[in-house]
Amino acid sequence: MPIEQRTKAKEKTIYIEGNLKAKDVSDDEYLKPGPYLVIKRTTEMYAYVSKSKTKEVTENGKKVKKTTYYCEKEWTNYPESSYRGEGCKNENRINPSKKISDFNKKNKPSIIKNGQMFIINGDIEYINMPTKKITNNDLIVNLPYDGNYFYIKEECKDSPEIGCERFSYFIITYDKNKTYTAIGDINEQTIIPYISKEENSYLIVGEGNFKDIMSALSSKDTAMTWILFGISVLCFGFGLILIVGPFLDLIEMIPILGNFGAGIIRFILFVFAFIVMGISFLLIEYWYIVLILGIIIIILLIKIGLNRSKKQEINA
Secondary structure, eight states, X not given: OBGGGGGGOTTSOEEEEEXXXXXXXXXXXXXXXXXXXXXXXXXXXXXXXXXXXXXXXXXXXXXXXEEEEEEEEEEESXXXXXTOSHHHHHTTOOOOOOSSOOEXXXXXXXXXXXXXXXXXXXXXXXXXXXXXXXXXXXXSSOOOXXXXXXXXXXXXXXXXXXXXXXXXXXXXXXXXXXXXXXXXXXXXXXXXXXXXXXXXXXXXXXXXXXXXXXXXXXHHHHHHHHHHHHHHHHHHHHXXXXXXXXXXXXXXXXXXXXXXXXXXXXXXHHHHHHHHHHHHHHHHHXXXXXXXXXXXXXXXXXXXXXXXXXXXHHHO
């Protein structure tokens, strides 16, 4: 409910619409201070990375899985551990320490409504918020830039060597002239997380009015549902393939048609997984429809039974 109606039902979540205000912040190293709500700097090093590759080979007339280990040079966020493994160990490759560290910072904004300022304090979930692409104009120093990453040295951008470093930014910002909505609880002049009876915490800030934020949350929930559905289908499908794995191995030994037949079976198993998980998700999402249909079917069965009983009595 709107913050103005808070006194009528204190157990409900409140929302407040107004203008955001926050102090200018930076990462204290490269970034100039600006109207940022979230600053995330991700660093990478061109380093040795242990790799492995498994493939089926034929030995003594039998198909076996063989794993080979090797060491590659590539950009990684974890140079301290990426070289550990058989691949780089066999080649005696070790990475230097990373000089630039990752950086994460969340700013505490306030929201102003009718001249009143409310501090927003807690773990904020930002939704439907503008992001800013950082360029050299936003940095204290001028660095080589390829449109996505900043490099410490020019040669690291064009011809990287082991130890070269680069970094990128993810920035959530705001416009002081636009309307934003905060959803949560209130303690005097502070917007805090709302704790539900199930002990779920809610503190949401987004661009637009209350309806805009609820629409964005609904879209986010729908997207997450599809993601979970896809993961469920993959897990169920691969599980079925593991169960019939020995049978598939036998089919693959059949000349010419073996691999094709095993592939068809795998495809059928994934189709089956899709159908089963689809029905499961529909039952979860629209349980009330299933319940109503179940009640209707039971009533129809009872009526059919009663009609048959009456016919039998008449015939008797």
